[in-house]
Amino acid sequence: MTDIRNDFVGIKSPNPFWLASAPPTDKQYNVERAFKAGWGGVVWKTLGLDPHIVNVNGPRYGVVYGADRRLLGLNNIELITDRPLQTNLDEIKAVKRAWPDRAVVVSLMVPCDEESWNYILPLVEETGADGVELNFGCPHGMSERGMGSAVGQVPDYIEMVARWCKAATRMPVIVKLTPNITDIRYPARAAHKGGADAVSLINTVSSITSVNLDTMSPEPSIDGKGSHGGYCGPAVKPIALNMVAEIARDPETAGLPISGIGGITTWRDAAEFLALGAGNVQVCTAAMTYGFRVVTEMIEGLKGWMETKGYSSLADFQGRAVPNVTDWQYLNLNYVTKARIDQDACIKCGRCFAACEDTSHQAIAMKEGRVFEVIDEECVACNLCVNVCPVENCITMERLPVGSVDPRTGREVVEEHGDWTTHPNNPARVAAE
Amino acid sequence: MSQATTRPGIAAGRLDAATLASNFADLHPPYDAHEALVAADRCYFCHDAPCVTACPTSIDIPMFIRQIQAGQPEGAARTIFEANILGGMCARVCPTETLCEEACVREAAEGKPVEIGRLQRYATDTLMARPGHPFSRPEPTGKLVAVVGAGPAGLACAHRLALHGHDVTLYDARPKGGGLNEYGIAAYKAPNGFAQAELDWLMGIGGIRLRTGMALGREISLEKIAAEFDAVFLGIGLAGVNALSADGAALDGVGDAVEFIAGLRQAEDLTTVPVGRNVVVIGGGMTAIDAAVQSKLLGAETVTIAYRRGRDRMAASRYEQDLAASHGVAFRFNVQPVAVHGEGAAREIELAYTEEGRDGLVTTGETVRLPADEVHIAIGQKLDGAPEGLTLYHGKIAVDDEGRTAHPKVWAGGDCATGGDDLTVTAVAEGRDAAESIHRALSG
Ligand SMILES: Cc1cc2nc3c(=O)[nH]c(=O)nc-3n(C[C@H](O)[C@H](O)[C@H](O)COP(=O)(O)OP(=O)(O)OC[C@H]3O[C@@H](n4cnc5c(N)ncnc54)[C@H](O)[C@@H]3O)c2cc1C
Ligand SMILES: Cc1cc2nc3c(=O)[nH]c(=O)nc-3n(C[C@H](O)[C@H](O)[C@H](O)COP(=O)(O)O)c2cc1C
Ligand code: SF4
Numbered sequence: 077m078t079d080i081r082n083d084f085v086g087i088k089s090p091n092p093f094w095l096a097s098a099p100p101t102d103k104q105y106n107v108e109r110a111f112k113a114g115w116g117g118v119v120w121k122t123l124g125l126d127p128h129i130v131n132v133n134g135p136r137y138g139v140v141y142g143a144d145r146r147l148l149g150l151n152n153i154e155l156i157t158d159r160p161l162q163t164n165l166d167e168i169k170a171v172k173r174a175w176p177d178r179a180v181v182v183s184l185m186v187p188c189d190e191e192s193w194n195y196i197l198p199l200v201e202e203t204g205a206d207g208v209e210l211n212f213g214c215p216h217g218m219s220e221r222g223m224g225s226a227v228g229q230v231p232d233y234i235e236m237v238a239r240w241c242k243a244a245t246r247m248p249v250i251v252k253l254t255p256n257i258t259d260i261r262y263p264a265r266a267a268h269k270g271g272a273d274a275v276s277l278i279n280t281v282s283s284i285t286s287v288n289l290d291t292m293s294p295e296p297s298i299d300g301k302g303s304h305g306g307y308c309g310p311a312v313k314p315i316a317l318n319m320v321a322e323i324a325r326d327p328e329t330a331g332l333p334i335s336g337i338g339g340i341t342t343w344r345d346a347a348e349f350l351a352l353g354a355g356n357v358q359v360c361t362a363a364m365t366y367g368f369r370v371v372t373e374m375i376e377g378l379k380g381w382m383e384t385k386g387y388s389s390l391a392d393f394q395g396r397a398v399p400n401v402t403d404w405q406y407l408n409l410n411y412v413t414k415a416r417i418d419q420d421a422c423i424k425c426g427r428c429f430a431a432c433e434d435t436s437h438q439a440i441a442m443k444e445g446r447v448f449e450v451i452d453e454e455c456v457a458c459n460l461c462v463n464v465c466p467v468e469n470c471i472t473m474e475r476l477p478v479g480s481v482d483p484r485t486g487r488e489v490v491e492e493h494g495d496w497t498t499h500p501n502n503p504a505r506v507a508a509e
Numbered sequence: 510m511s512q513a514t515t516r517p518g519i520a521a522g523r524l525d526a527a528t529l530a531s532n533f534a535d536l537h538p539p540y541d542a543h544e545a546l547v548a549a550d551r552c553y554f555c556h557d558a559p560c561v562t563a564c565p566t567s568i569d570i571p572m573f574i575r576q577i578q579a580g581q582p583e584g585a586a587r588t589i590f591e592a593n594i595l596g597g598m599c600a601r602v603c604p605t606e607t608l609c610e611e612a613c614v615r616e617a618a619e620g621k622p623v624e625i626g627r628l629q630r631y632a633t634d635t636l637m638a639r640p641g642h643p644f645s646r647p648e649p650t651g652k653l654v655a656v657v658g659a660g661p662a663g664l665a666c667a668h669r670l671a672l673h674g675h676d677v678t679l680y681d682a683r684p685k686g687g688g689l690n691e692y693g694i695a696a697y698k699a700p701n702g703f704a705q706a707e708l709d710w711l712m713g714i715g716g717i718r719l720r721t722g723m724a725l726g727r728e729i730s731l732e733k734i735a736a737e738f739d740a741v742f743l744g745i746g747l748a749g750v751n752a753l754s755a756d757g758a759a760l761d762g763v764g765d766a767v768e769f770i771a772g773l774r775q776a777e778d779l780t781t782v783p784v785g786r787n788v789v790v791i792g793g794g795m796t797a798i799d800a801a802v803q804s805k806l807l808g809a810e811t812v813t814i815a816y817r818r819g820r821d822r823m824a825a826s827r828y829e830q831d832l833a834a835s836h837g838v839a840f841r842f843n844v845q846p847v848a849v850h851g852e853g854a855a856r857e858i859e860l861a862y863t864e865e866g867r868d869g870l871v872t873t874g875e876t877v878r879l880p881a882d883e884v885h886i887a888i889g890q891k892l893d894g895a896p897e898g899l900t901l902y903h904g905k906i907a908v909d910d911e912g913r914t915a916h917p918k919v920w921a922g923g924d925c926a927t928g929g930d931d932l933t934v935t936a937v938a939e940g941r942d943a944a945e946s947i948h949r950a951l952s953g
Contacts, residue, residue, distance in 0.1 A: 143547070143550035144546070144547045144550060145543075145546075423614040423615070423617045423618040424555075424559065424614055424617065425553045425555040425556070425614040426555050426556030426557055426558075427553060427554070427555065427556060429556050430556035442556075442557075446557075446559065466553050466618075467618065
């Protein structure tokens with residue numbers, strides 16, 4: 077039996093798919109429909125103190141499209157909840173009572189003083205919620221008021237607030253991190269030091285998605301003006317994966333649970349986050365784009381893949397890719413590959429040729445009859461041809477066998493690992509034994 | 510309606526006006542903007558793209574499709590028109606399945622090419638819907654060129670000459686310009702008067718004077734215009750038709766397919782166009798397909814294409830054959846007409862079975878009779894009344910690869926000249942290239 081039940085810092089859910097704090101989780105109606113659709117948990121749309129904030133009354137979202145208006149990136153200028161605190165608390169309580177097996181975590185953002193946190197935490201605890209997530213990530217609007225990413229960008233504040241919260245509540249405290257910083261490990265370490273039970277990341281990336289060239293206003297445009305928003309969706313997944321991996325392999329935060337967020341759209345994205353050390357995942361844009369039903373594909377896809385791999389629980393593969401994330405200097409320079417073009421699969425578009433000839437290493441020959449062949453003497457194995465080829469598996473990277481000679485360098489391919497740390501060109505190399 | 514369809518002999522109004530209007534509507538409806546973006550996104554922007562090589566006018570196809578992708582259909586149209594000023598008509602009538610789209614790598618990859626023709630139409634329609642003309646003429650050079658024949662070859666030649674600042678007088682024997690664009694192309698390929706609209710738009714560059722009702726060999730002579738003008742281009746097409754040598758070829762109801770189509774194309778009201786109850790078309794090319802399909806669309810009860818060789822030898826592409834079949838046209842292969850029977854008017858056609866013998870086609874002796882109130886002959890056109898003083902080769906005006914004839918001041922291109930397939934796009938390429946050659950000669 078493949079079991080995908082999840083236990084994240086003691087919060088149990090039937091699967092590792094939570095809805096991230098955002099419009100999908102901003103009221104009882106949505107959350108109950110999400111639970112009916114199968115979501116394992118939610119992080120309630122961020123609560124603040126009354127009087128509640130207001131949102132713009134013009135468009136909140138900007139977008140980046142791929143082919144056929146496929147949404148690749150979404151940008152928003154929405155703030156935290158715009159409903160009274162008590163309304164949210166009442167609904168959270170009702171939902172948790174009706175759905176005891178699902179995770180209900182409440183996202184919070186209040187001014188950076190202990191009194192405010194001490195005020196709100198007991199109110200949340202009273203709802204029966206499973207935990208809180210501190211929103212230190214929102215990059216717009218709230219940050220200008222000294223909250224959100226204004227806190228998240230200062231590790232000392234993160235540590236301080238996490239500590240206040242841990243002292244004020246028995247609930248697990250998750251700190252949500254902003255990616256709008258230079259090194260994600262610092263805020264993660266701060267959260268850890270402050271006693272947080274976990275971190276979640278990423279929040280949105282500060283962005284302007286487009287400019288209207290007629291009105292010269294950034295989009296989304298509010299009466300001719302725009303303001304930077306937060307970017308999310310498939311486009312930010314690589315950024316998020318890297319940040320998750322950085323924290324997962326940082327000795328100072330070893331073992332700190334991570335809730336992975338950012339561009340998760342299918343089961344595969346989720347599996348990648350889990351493999352890179354996340355304990356569960358949170359989803360926003362995919363649900364906002366396609367509706368709650370996408371969770372069915374995520375659940376079934378994850379189970380199906382785990383079955384084929386023989387994994388019976390999430391723990392079987394969680395974090396398994398972390399040891400394979402390393403620094404560039406440790407990559408094996410003796411791993412020599414060459415591009416190989418399968419002539420039967422080739423449809424003769426010539427994209428590999430244009431790419432290699434114009435921007436790489438002039439390592440593809442175009443021969444009579446539009447036959448494209450790799451010139452091993454020139455190929456540096458950069459992978460660009462593989463990446464631009466429209467036919468899957470038509471161009472592959474093949475490793476040169478040990479003992480053969482790389483015609484580009486004239487050097488024999490050796491078995492042993494050899495990396496930059498010992499390379500003769502490295503002035504700071506460590507002497508070979 | 511069924512009564513009208515089965516009315517014997519040849520009759521007009523077999524179908525009501527609404528049915529006819531829908532039958533003769535656009536064969537491939539235009540893309541809307543979103544469909545165009547989706548279709549454009551399928552283009553791989555190939556290196557040295559095979560589609561460009563396959564296009565007789567060498568339009569930079571990947572570039573114009575990329576311009577559509579990037580939200581610049583007008584820029585895309587300019588790219589098209591720079592190579593092919595009749596890109597609008599070509600987008601509608603080119604047999605793309607044997608040209609650009611056949612060469613598309615996605616045809617090789619998945620049997621589904623990028624729909625280049627329809628994308629080209631999207632781009633050109635967008636630009637042509639705007640007022641004005643996309644190209645402007647430089648200062649006149651003072652050189653005068655006569656272009657005879659206002660079909661695709663003549664129009665492409667005239668436009669390119671005007672673009673170089675030369676003054677063009679464009680003569681045509683018919684009352685309207687456009688050549689087979691106006692009189693020959695199937696009605697459902699270029700509906701809503703597109704041929705004349707395109708001609709007017711093309712003339713928008715200025716410097717071209719169209720003189721209709723002026724036939725070479727009648728109102729004008731080559732000798733005279735060659736003397737009056739600095740250069741002459743002949744794009745007179747193939748005005749003659751091959752005749753049927755069979756008994757009864759003179760009976761009422763037996764006629765030339767091109768003429769039948771011309772009558773249909775010029776009709777103000779399709780309910781007045783007569784068509785037989787049982788129609789037989791003799792031939793195996795595009796004209797045969799067009800005559801057959803349009804007969805069916807006019808309401809003929811049965812339409813049969815009778816071709817003297819096997820299917821594989823047909824000049825019409827498989828796509829065209831399937832188009833005809835999908836309209837209910839029947840095919841008979843390896844049969845040739847021996848006689849048309851009837852009292853004054855055709856009633857039946859007698860076909861003899863054929864086989865490929867050592868010395869060509871021979872009849873087997875077996876025959877078959879099909880009901881036929883109307884017989885369209887589509888066994889090829891030929892050059893009629895080629896002017897004196899030019900060398901002919903296989904019945905066409907002999908030209909070199911720049912379109913130069915044996916006469917130093919005369920160029921020729923399109924169907925009337927040697928080289929290339931008899932297609933609209935080939936005529937455009939030849940007219941354009943001859944104009945460049947003329948321009949070089951006049952500038953030298
Ligand atoms: C029924 C039919 C359907 C076709 N369908 C297609 C199709 O779908 N797609 C495609 O690509 N091609 C098609 N073709 C072929 C295409 O129409 C021709 O290849 C193309 O029109 C040739 O252009 P042109 O300018 O050489 O000649 P034409 O288009 O024939 O133009 C010649 C012009 O010269 C004029 N002319 C002739 N003699 C004289 C004279 N003595 N003096 C003055 N003017 C003269 C004529 O009036 C005419 O306007 C079709 C042809 C036919 C007959
Ligand atoms: C393969 C590759 C190598 C790059 N190397 C450098 C580099 O050495 N120095 C640098 O400043 N930027 C480098 N860049 C970043 C580019 O200059 C550019 O800022 C980036 O690709 C964003 O622009 P684009 O996505 O619009 O192309 C590199 C980008 C790529 C794709
Ligand atoms: S791997 Fe890079 S260098 Fe080698 S053939 Fe491909 S594009 Fe060229």
